[in-house]
Structures are given as C-alpha cells and as structure tokens.
Amino acid sequence: xxxxxxxxxxxxxxxxxxxxxxxxxxRNGAGAIPWAASPLANATRVVDVCCGSGPLAGEFAGRWVxxxxxxxxxxxxxxxxxxxxxxxxxxxxxxxxxxxALPRLRDLDGVFAELRRVLRPxxxxxxxxxxxxxxxxxxxxxxxxxxxxxxxxxxxxxxxWLLAAADFAVxxxxxxxxxxxxxxxxxxxxxxxxxxxxxxxxxxxPTDVRERVAAHLAGRAGPGRxxxxxxxxxxxxx
Numbered sequence: 001x002x003x004x005x006x007x008x009x010x011x012x013x014x015x016x017x018x019x020x021x022x023x024x025x026x027r028n029g030a031g032a033i034p035w036a037a038s039p040l041a042n043a044t045r046v047v048d049v050c051c052g053s054g055p056l057a058g059e060f061a062g063r064w065v066x067x068x069x070x071x072x073x074x075x076x077x078x079x080x081x082x083x084x085x086x087x088x089x090x091x092x093x094x095x096x097x098x099x100x101a102l103p104r105l106r107d108l109d110g111v112f113a114e115l116r117r118v119l120r121p122x123x124x125x126x127x128x129x130x131x132x133x134x135x136x137x138x139x140x141x142x143x144x145x146x147x148x149x150x151x152x153x154x155x156x157x158x159x160x161w162l163l164a165a166a167d168f169a170v171x172x173x174x175x176x177x178x179x180x181x182x183x184x185x186x187x188x189x190x191x192x193x194x195x196x197x198x199x200x201x202x203x204x205x206p207t208d209v210r211e212r213v214a215a216h217l218a219g220r221a222g223p224g225r226x227x228x229x230x231x232x233x234x235x236x237x238x
Contacts, residue, residue: 015075017100017198018055024178024229032178032231033059036099036128039172039235043095047118049083049111050101065093084110088118095119097126100199102162103155112166119238125168130200131175131230132156139177139228145213149202159234168236176233179226188217191227200229 024032037059040046044063048056051066057076064076067086071078081087083098084107096115105111115125132146146156155162160170182188192214195201217227 015053015055015072016194017200018053020180020194020198020200020229021055021099024180026176026178032176035176036097036126036231036233039126039233040095040097040124043093043124045093046095046097047086047088047093049086049096049098049115050105051078051099054078056097056099060095063095084114086114086118090117091120092118093120094123095126096123097128099126099128100130102127102129102159103150103152104199104203105155106151108152108155108162109166112162112168116167116238121238123238124171125163125236125238127159127163127234127236129156129159129232129234131232135175135177135230136228139230141216142213142228145201145205145209148206148209149196149204151203156232159232163234163236168238170234170236172233172235174233174235175230177228177230179228182217182221182225182227183223184221185218188221188227189214192217195229 021032033055037056046060046064048054048064048066051068053072054066054076057064057066066076066078067081068078069082071080079087083105096119119125130146132143134140134143160173163170180191192210196203196205
C-alpha cells in the first residue's frame with residue numbers, strides 16, 4: 001500500500017490583540033472594538049495603521065484599509081507598510097486610527113507627518129492607548145506595569161499634547177474602564193503573557209515585573225473576577 005504524503009497544516013498566527021479586544025467589556029457589557037471605531041462612523045474611507053490582524057475591519061465594511069509592517073495570512077487584506085511611510089496617496093482617506101500602537105512606535109514626528117499627508121482636510125484621527133493613570137484601587141494594583149518597557153512612554157500620559165504639537169486639533173479625550181475575565185490562575189498567567197503582545201501592556205515589560213504581577217493576579221483570580229484594562233481614546237482633526 002503506497003504511503004500518502006501529508007502536508008503540514010499551516011496554523012494562522014494567534015490573533016492576540018483581536019482576541020483580547022473582543023473579550024474586553026465595560027460595566028454595561030459593551031465591547032472595546034465598537035467603542036474604538038465609533039468616532040469614525042461617518043468616514044467614507046478609513047486607514048487602520050499598524051492594524052495587525054485587522055480586528056477593526058468589520059466595523060468599516062467596504063471602507064477599511066489596513067496597513068501593517070507584517071501582514072498576516074488568513075485575515076482581511078492588509079497592505080504592507082510602515083506608520084512613517086504609509087503606502088497611500090495624499091488626501092486619500094477621511095478617517096485614520098491607531099489602535100494600541102502609538103506607544104510602541106518610533107519616529108513619532110514622521111508618523112504624524114504621514115497621517116497629516118494621507119488625511120483629507122478636516123479628516124478625523126482616532127488614537128487608542130492604554131490608560132496608565134489608575135482611577136480605582138483595582139487599577140492601582142497593576143498600574144506599575146506601565147512605568148517601563150514602552151518605546152514611547154509619552155504616548156500614554158502625554159498623548160493629547162503630542163497630537164496638539166503635531167498640529168492636530170484634539171476634539172475629545174475619553175477613558176473607558178474595560179475589564180478582562182480572570183477566572184483562574186492559568187488565565188492570570190496567560191494574560192501576563194498576552195497583554196504585552198497585544199500592546200495593552202509594555203512589550204518590553206521586565207521579567208521580574210511579569211513574574212510579580214503574574215503571582216499577584218493568580219492569587220486573586222477566581223470565578224467572576226476580572227482584570228481592569230482601561231483604555232484612553234483621543235479624537236483629533238487634521
């Protein structure tokens with residue numbers, strides 16, 4: 001009997017950011033993805049910069065253009081490109097979004113220059129970053145993770161100032177207290193691994209901080225428990 005050659009199955013890369021964004025909810029059960037997309041509801045064409053696997057694509061059906069340095073197979077079509085060299089023409093879009101990306105980027109002057117170039121006059125830019133300023137005791141317990149490990153730490157606390165300095169008019173600066181389920185110790189350790197990969201926590205979070213936070217979260221995990229992961233949403237106009 002002849003042997004049948006089995007071809008290896010290519011498993012798509014884990015969509016960490018999309019998975020966590022879909023799991024995050026506020027106190028009313030509303031999700032993070034619609035909240036991030038809502039200021040661009042009336043845009044006719046939206047560029048999603050550093051889009052990863054494109055978790056926002058479904059919010060802008062027929063109007064979405066994803067740009068990422070490393071497009072992934074299996075998701076919506078994404079154009080290869082960098083935030084400081086967008087593969088779009090001048091005045092190409094009337095909406096742009098940076099979702100959990102700005103604190104990880106270098107050359108912010110170049111990034112903002114490209115956003116001004118591709119946005120039409122009066123176009124809208126939405127920037128969503130982790131909220132590093134704790135508003136509750138639960139948030140205070142994990143606030144230390146934001147102190148180090150970011151490429152541009154100023155893109156958290158000083159995001160509004162950065163936009164204004166880049167000649168954008170800041171129209172809104174909102175914060176939403178999203179949470180993720182924390183049912184057991186295994187989930188706690190998984191989140192400490194996944195949140196830096198998703199851009200929710202610093203990608204270069206020191207090992208000792210990871211271990212300390214993982215032990216703390218594992219100790220307080222249990223049915224019905226949640227981990228605060230608040231987000232800040234800035235809306236600006238070109």
